[in-house]
Amino acid sequence: MLKKAGVLPATAPERLRVLRLDGRRSVEQIVDGYRIQCQAVRDLLVEYLTERSPDLDHxxxxxxxxxxxxxFWRDLEIHHPGIDSLRLTPEIAEAWKERLAHIRDADGRPVRPRVNYRSELVYVRAFYEDIARWAADDPARWAPWVAPCPIKATEVTRKKVQSRVKARMDQRTRTQLPLLPALLRAVEQHRTDAAECLNTATSTTDGGQFTANGQELQRCRPGASGRVYAIDPATTKRRDLTHEESAAFWSWATVEMLRHTGIRIEEMLELTHHSFVAYTLPTTGEVVPMLQVAPSKTDAERLLLVSPELGEVLTAIIFRVRAGKASLPLVSAYDVFEQTWSPPMPYLFQRRFGTEDRPLTRSYIRECLVATSNAAQVTAGGRPLQWRPHDFRRIFVTDAIRSGLPPHIAARVCGHTTVDTTMGYAAIYPEDVIAHHRAFIARRRAERPSEEYRELTTQEWDEFLAHFELRKVALGTCGRDHGTPCAHENACVRCPLLRVDPAQIPRLEAIHANLTDRLDEAKEQGWLGEVAAIETTIAAAAQKLEAMRTARETPVHLGMPAVRLSAGRSNSRERRR
Known part of the structure; x- marks a missing residue:
């Protein structure tokens, strides 16, 4: 107001908040804020961060x-005064990593383990590796600082941590996706109830009693801001009905927007009235509405198709923000990542705050979702679920891929540079694995000869059952395959496929004794051919008896496998010997 009245110069910012925020700082200002003592290392850090700055947001x-x-470095200077080289001894490096592993109080005592300990090590390892790599291209500038990295590659491996995070996020998505319809009903009901309560209170005189959503409330005298307040007689607390209605609407708009598009929260807050694009299909000439998503995390612009459901949500948002005016108000938004102010834009997600229009912030959206989660009371396992903005992005990707959208198309819709990133968002369900496995079997059957999958005839099935009926013999079970003839002409004692039943060992011993008597008779009569046949049968029976007794009385010791040179365990020196 002072600027518009001419009291402040034209160069003054539009809002007082601009002066209260630090804004962007130069690399020198950032580094100097940590009071590094070694001037050479300070200059190195400034030069290194300046080199990295084009690829990073502020x-x-x-x-x-x-x-x-x-x-890293300031901690080393505190515990090792006078240090001026990146070449650290093993003792200094280990002591530093031990200090880094815990969050410490003002006196240096450990309070709790540092959760992102490995992530902090990644920054330092990248610092050493970048200097070593850049020294090959510009040795005069970087070679004097090349030193062995004090952090091993195994110390920054985050595969297990990422696997646990992926499993936890997948389980969260599997829990939330079936409960999404319940949340949508609760959000819609919360929005309707808040609007009804505000309208009823507005039409009630000051101090009057009114009933809204089954609650008895008393209208308060309105203040200068124009907000509507009411007192709950049960708790004697004053409720800001205007704020409740606004939070309920923007919770509904956020949930609907995120679930229909899968965009990030910062991309949603950057949508403007200029984000709508009309696209003409080259084949049919049909004009379809598209939503232009501004560059965000990957600096890649993309277009999303506006479905009829999403169109209704966007219409409700525009109607609310316009508030009867011809166009949307122009407001400046603060980018928390780049720490800069945008030029005045007709942002879709903005609200009236006091005497001015302000764009919605990430913290406000999160507060609205927390209130909605508490009001919705959507539970899983007896505990209420807390919904976050990024949950809807994972739900969107999982539902899209399960519905048949190819992963590479889903990656383009979500703004991912690789398909692997998109698949990291998708939670695989057990039924998905079963369905895909069944589809694989169906494709494999279609490629094989149909003769292998024809229906069995009654005669073939009877022959199959009869085979298994014939496998039962007096001494046990015959292991002969279906469709193969008996090679020993039913002389089961000789057959190696006979699996003797331990309960039939006395019968086998009786057969062995009878064969011995027959052998004596054959020798007395001079039946030499019969002698040879009986001796073969006796040998087979004795072998089976010995095997059964050994298996029943003593365990079999398999021993330990020997390590050979061919196993790949020996070194080159041993092979030369």
Whole structure:
């Protein structure tokens, strides 16, 4: 107001908040904020972060500087005064990593383990590796600082951590996806109830009693801001009905917007009235509405098709923000990542705050979703679920892929550079595995000869059953395959396929004794051919008896496998010997 009245100069910012925020700082200002003593290392860090800055947003740049300047080098200077080289001894490196592994109080005592310990090590390892790689291209600039990295590759491996996070997120998605319809009904009901309560209170005189959604409330005298308040006689607390209605609407708009598009929360908050694009299909000439998503995390612009359901949501948002005006108000938004103010734009997600229009912030959206989660009371396992903005992105990807959308198309819709990132968002269900396995079997059967999958005849089935009926013999079970003839002409004692039943060992011993008597008779009569046949049968019976007794009385010791040179365990020196 002072600027519009001419009291402040034209160069003054539009809002007082611009002066209260730090804004962007130069690399030198960021590094100097950590009071590094060694001037040479300070200049190196400034030069390194300046080299990295084009690839990072301002928040990531400051996070990188915090890790390298405060957690790494400043900590070394405090515990090792006068240090001026990146070449650390093993003792100094181990002591530093031990200090980094815990969050410490002002006196240096460990309070709790650092959750992102490995992530902090990644920054330092990348610092050493970048200098070594850049030294090959510009040795005069970087070669004097090349030193062995004090962090091993195994110390920054995050495969197990990422696997646990992926499993936890997948389980969260599997839990939330079936409950999404219940949340949508609750959000819609919460929005309707809040609007009804506000309208009823507005039409009630000051101090009057009114009933809304089954609750008895008393209208308060309106303040200068124009907000509507009411007192709940049961708790004697004053409720801001205007704020409740606004939060309920924007919760509904956020849930609907995120579930229909799968965009990130920062991309949603950057949507403007200019984001709508009309696209003409080249084949049919039909004009379809598209939503242009501004570059965000991957700096890749993309277009999303506006479905009829999404169109209704966008219409409700525009109607609310316009508030009867011809166009949307122009507001400036603060980018928390780049820490800059945007030019005045007709943002879709904005609200009236006091005497001015302000764009919605990430914190406000999260507060609205927390209130909605508490009001919805959607439970899983007896506990209420808390819904976050990024949950809807995972649900969108999982539902799209399960519905048949190819992963590479889903990657393009979500703005991912690789399909692997998209599949990391998709939660695989057990029924998905079963369905895909069945589809694989169906495709394999279609490619094989149909003769292998024809229906069995009654005669073939009877022959199959009869085979298994014939496998039962006096001494046990015959292991002969179906469709193969008996090679020993039913002389089961000789057959190696006979699996003797342990309960039939006395019968086998009686057969062995009878064969011995027959052998004596054949020798007395001079039946030499019969003698040879009986001796073969006796040998087979004795072998089966010995095997059965050994298996029943003593266990079999398999021993330990020997390690040979061919197993690949020996070194080159041993092979030369």
């Amino acid at each position: 928040t990531s740049l400051r996070s990188n500087a915090r890790n390298l300047c405060r957690l």
